[in-house]
Amino acid sequence: MEGMARQKIPGGKLLTVKITYSSKIDSIQLLGDFFLYPESSLQLIESALVGMESSSTMEELSSKVAQVVAKNEIEMIGITPDSIAQTILMAVKR
Amino acid sequence: MKWRVLPLATHDAFYNMATDEAISDAIAQGKAPPTIRFYQWKPGAVSIGHFQSMNDEVNVGRCKSFGIDYVRRKTGGGAVYHAENGEITYSVIAPESLFPKGIIESYKVICGWVVDGLSEVGISSQFAPINDILVSGKKISGNAQTRRRGTLLQHGTILYDLNVEKMFSILKISNEKISDKMIKSVEERVTCVLRHKKVSEEALYKALLKGFTKGKEYEFGKLSANEIEKTSQLVKTVYKTQEWNFMR
Numbered sequence: 124m125e126g127m128a129r130q131k132i133p134g135g136k137l138l139t140v141k142i143t144y145s146s147k148i149d150s151i152q153l154l155g156d157f158f159l160y161p162e163s164s165l166q167l168i169e170s171a172l173v174g175m176e177s178s179s180t181m182e183e184l185s186s187k188v189a190q191v192v193a194k195n196e197i198e199m200i201g202i203t204p205d206s207i208a209q210t211i212l213m214a215v216k217r
Numbered sequence: 218m219k220w221r222v223l224p225l226a227t228h229d230a231f232y233n234m235a236t237d238e239a240i241s242d243a244i245a246q247g248k249a250p251p252t253i254r255f256y257q258w259k260p261g262a263v264s265i266g267h268f269q270s271m272n273d274e275v276n277v278g279r280c281k282s283f284g285i286d287y288v289r290r291k292t293g294g295g296a297v298y299h300a301e302n303g304e305i306t307y308s309v310i311a312p313e314s315l316f317p318k319g320i321i322e323s324y325k326v327i328c329g330w331v332v333d334g335l336s337e338v339g340i341s342s343q344f345a346p347i348n349d350i351l352v353s354g355k356k357i358s359g360n361a362q363t364r365r366r367g368t369l370l371q372h373g374t375i376l377y378d379l380n381v382e383k384m385f386s387i388l389k390i391s392n393e394k395i396s397d398k399m400i401k402s403v404e405e406r407v408t409c410v411l412r413h414k415k416v417s418e419e420a421l422y423k424a425l426l427k428g429f430t431k432g433k434e435y436e437f438g439k440l441s442a443n444e445i446e447k448t449s450q451l452v453k454t455v456y457k458t459q460e461w462n463f464m465r
Contacts, residue, residue: 136347137295152465154269154270154465156293157268158348159293170409
């Protein structure tokens with residue numbers, strides 16, 4: 124299945140999630156007018172999310188993103204691990 | 218520390234973006250001084266942020282029919298319509314060590330130079346985190362920063378004139394949304410220099426130059442042969458390519 128969700132993060136930037144999923148997340152794209160340093164690290168975050176259960180909770184998704192952020196010293200401006208997780212949940216129809 | 222200032226020049230979108238990256242590379246290699254650059258866009262162009270989708274943000278077909286370029290930036294942030302003679306764009310490219318480590322703090326420093334420049338033409342403005350500059354609560358300048366190999370690149374636009382209808386015809390917003398109400402709402406959120414002071418673009422440029430160079434040792438310069446070569450290479454291999462511009 125395919126899903127898409129977009130939200131303006133309060134006090135932050137616009138985030139769009141485009142996702143294909145079955146029982147797991149098959150592919151995911153994070154798009155928007157946010158800032159991420161280094162820019163190439165967005166792919167690390169997207170890759171880490173692929174393969175997660177599509178029924179994952181907000182805490183599980185947020186924790187996965189936060190792990191990648193910490194491990195790779197990524198700096199996010201305008202989005203957060205929580206807001207990414209929240210937008211994924213909006214994109215996955217349950 | 219002596220800064221190099223590249224005076225106001227007009228180029229197409231691909232050259233403009235490639236030049237910023239070429240200078241950034243040269244500074245990272247210790248082959249160029251910290252640089253302040255002013256430029257305009259001809260033909261007019263849309264630039265999108267690093268993480269945006271070209272097809273989601275830009276009416277590419279309409280750009281083609283209007284002869285407007287479209288390009289993806291190295292920096293994050295949103296889609297911007299750079300009208301010919303509608304704005305002045307700047308770039309500040311320098312070792313990271315010259316600026317605060319915090320991203321927002323460094324935005325504040327460089328946006329402060331824009332604020333100083335606008336005050337030279339009698340416009341009072343304020344930095345509004347994350348990356349905007351406002352006049353009476355309306356956006357007059359958008360800015361975007363990236364850091365790579367110890368080098369900071371921040372570029373931003375200062376709106377000189379504004380044509381909301383043209384902007385909407387190029388940025389991808391459905392026709393139904395280009396209602397009077399929508400245009401009015403953008404006009405309530407965005408402003409430009411001409412709505413506050415009747416100054417020429419030349420006067421605005423001189424004012425920005427003053428704001429950006431205040432308290433700095435600087436000289437006017439030009440690109441080195443290496444930077445020119447690198448720019449030309451990046452235009453061909455990155456900024457004009459489908460792979461880059463339609464990456465997302």
